Amino acid sequence: MLNFEYCNKTKIIFGKGTENQVGKETALYAKRVLLHHSGGSSVRYGLIDSVKLILKEAGIEWIELSGVLPNPRLSLVKEGVDIVKNEKLEFILAVGAVNDGNLWDFFERKRTTDKALPVGTILTIPAAGSESSISCVITNEEGPWKRGMTNPCIRPVFSILNPELTYTLPPYQTACGITDMMAHIMERYFTKEPNVEFTDELCEGALRTIIRNARKIFNGGESNYDARAEIMWAGAVAHNGLLDTGRSGDWASHALAHEPSALFDLAHGAALAIIFPAWIKYNVKEGTPRFARFAEKVWGVDGAFYDCEQAAMEGVFRMENFFRSIGMPVRLADANIDPARIPEMARRVVHFGPIGNYRKLEEKDAEAIYKLAML
Amino acid sequence: MLNFEYCNKTKIIFGKGTENQVGKETALYAKRVLLHHSGGSSVRYGLIDSVKLILKEAGIEWIELSGVLPNPRLSLVKEGVDIVKNEKLEFILAVGAVNDGNLWDFFERKRTTDKALPVGTILTIPAAGSESSISCVITNEEGPWKRGMTNPCIRPVFSILNPELTYTLPPYQTACGITDMMAHIMERYFTKEPNVEFTDELCEGALRTIIRNARKIFNGGESNYDARAEIMWAGAVAHNGLLDTGRSGDWASHALAHEPSALFDLAHGAALAIIFPAWIKYNVKEGTPRFARFAEKVWGVDGAFYDCEQAAMEGVFRMENFFRSIGMPVRLADANIDPARIPEMARRVVHFGPIGNYRKLEEKDAEAIYKLAML
DSSP: OOOOEEEEEEEESSSSSGGGHHHHHHHHTOOOEEEESSSHHHHHTTTHHHHHHHHHHHTEEEEEEOOOOOOOBBHHHHHHEEEEETTTOOOOEEOOOOOOOOOOOHHHOOOSSSOOOOOEESSSSSOOOOOOSEEEEEEEEEEHHHHEEEEEGSSSSSSEEEEEGGGSHHHHHHHHHHHHHHHHHHHOOOOSSSSSHHHHHHHHHHHHHHHHHHHTTTTTTTOHHHHHHHHHHHHHHTTTGGGGTTSSSOHHHHHHHHHHHHHOOOOOOHHHHHHHHHHHHHHTTSSSHHHHHHHHHHHHOOOTOOOHHHHHHHHHHHHHHHHHHHTTOOOGGGGGGOOOGHHHHHHHHHTTTTTTTSSBBHHHHHHHHHHTOOO | OOOOEEEEEEEEETTTTTTGGGHHHHHHHSEEEEEESSSHHHHHHHHHHHHHHHHHHHOEEEEEEEOOOOOOOOHHHHHHHHHHHHHHEOOOESSSSOOOOHHHHHHHOOOOOOOOOEEEEEEOOSOTTSSSSSSEEEEEEETTEEEEEEEEGGGGGEEEOOOGGGSSOOHHHHHHHHHHHHHHHHHHOOOSSSHHHHHHHHHHHHHHHHHHHHHHTTOOOOTOOHHHHHHHHHHHHSSSSSGGTTTTOOHHHHHHHOOOOHHHHHOOHHHHHHHHHHHHHHHHTSSSHHHHHHHHHHHHOOOOOTOOOHHHHHHHHHHHHHHHHHHHHSSSSTTTOGGHHHHHHHHHTTTTTTTTTSSOOOOOHHHHHHTTTTO
């Protein structure tokens, strides 16, 4: 087990009706805030109106910035930064999105910071884990480039998670979120660090919980509170740092998935459903026992001791079938991505150097994985 | 799943040599501190000398208070409070113990507070989970009474966990610690709240990890870093609040175990190894499916679908065998406790009212459980 530090100060407020606490929690930090949201379903279903009423009752003023999209854009971040500076706002309340207010230099690792405005969130799509993580991902339209960054100072001070607010998510968004949180766990799970039994157990338990409850949601359980709650809480823990402790994650699949998202605006979760099976297939000989364990503990594959590689591959097939069952693409072709663009994606993904920790991947590896994602 | 709030601000610093960071971390809070420790093995093995050197290098002054015992006494707490007040100390550095500095009124629920001196800890026995919990337990020699209290303000600001520091623990202390952390998980696991799948999975994974690694330690692995590390980290997470989220714990077994500890100074872990099997036996008909699931997921019992009660009981027997294998008593007689004292223990344990949430226990129930712990 690797040495580690772990501290997660986000206050999670979880459950039915918890959005009513947003005024009280925000008032601990500021009286004038940026209210940031998509302007889409959160307005349509009345959440933004409720939030405004609650803020008003708590004596909090706000300036509104809407327009958050899947694959959030740098231009909108810049707009938010300008508003915050000009209006001297002290807090960002993000409904359905988290905006850290940093600029592109941070994403190219040219600059870092230890200060950020405090952010509070009301989560509306369990997926990114931004509600208690130190990560964010932005698409720079100039390029286009999609890049992530991590910094402890962007972790939200509070996050409100009400599973009821996720009943109205379209199935595609629900499925993308489920795939994203599973990918967050798998990026951490696939490590070459030995002796990480406790976090292995936590990862496997989280994955099983997500898979079981995803099946409930996709079999008539759109408004099943408990299934939505299991997914929402597991998705937050998936990315809150606990499952990282004592091990090093991989993250090549995230990098590989960012390319089709940046170039073709493919939703992040959908891109991961295509890339992750291909990444495992490419690496299965590299660490067969761990992939076989994954197949057994997460996908219920038996017989790992007879032929570990076969067991591992059976796990991948079951994972693909699961993704298909919730409406995710599992091949680049399913997302109408032209195989002719593979060399370009492979070149772009290693633009800042090799990717991945489980196994360092160069351009030729990336190309091979994209090709496996075509077959 | 129940609504919940979750926030754990303790900074965990985990791994080899991490005690060297104690000066830097303490300096963030104070320049004059109370250095609180047992005066026993932490001195004998040189840890206290190392800590003093590190504090000195960081320009931190300390006043020492030693004498922490298993089942920590109220009189020592009072002594610590006096020193802190007279010397105007601003921080408590607890090596091998956590001292919250509150007095008996807090334990009788007559008084509460939202202020406490910041506490940092260097953990030397993975057991109580105090390194990142909001709980503490004190024995008041007048009575004697052993009672716990919880308060978010006593959660340590940092805790240093170096598994190497646990190599020298006597086997009995190691076993008591393992039993205590398993009991912390089981108190949370046995709930009547339905739809708590994610936290069930986390609890089961933590228990399996502890059991597997305990076997390694007790089969020649006293200095097995990774086994000690798995136990140490699982023991911290066992009691850091995560495994509570969305469910209500029971805690009757802790109350029942406090009586033989208070009256006969039996170590807390040993008392739990005696009480928990008896508590399950008493309750097995009350919620057979959960106890059967526990038997299957934690103890590998098969056949739960044929006869759930039999499966549940088989789980209890395996748990008893496990406790025996690490040198724990599993009957009151093993700890030389006279059955004639059972009525007295049963009367005392309900002194403040019925105990337990899974099932409210009155004096007669307590007496029946103590009797089951004799058989």
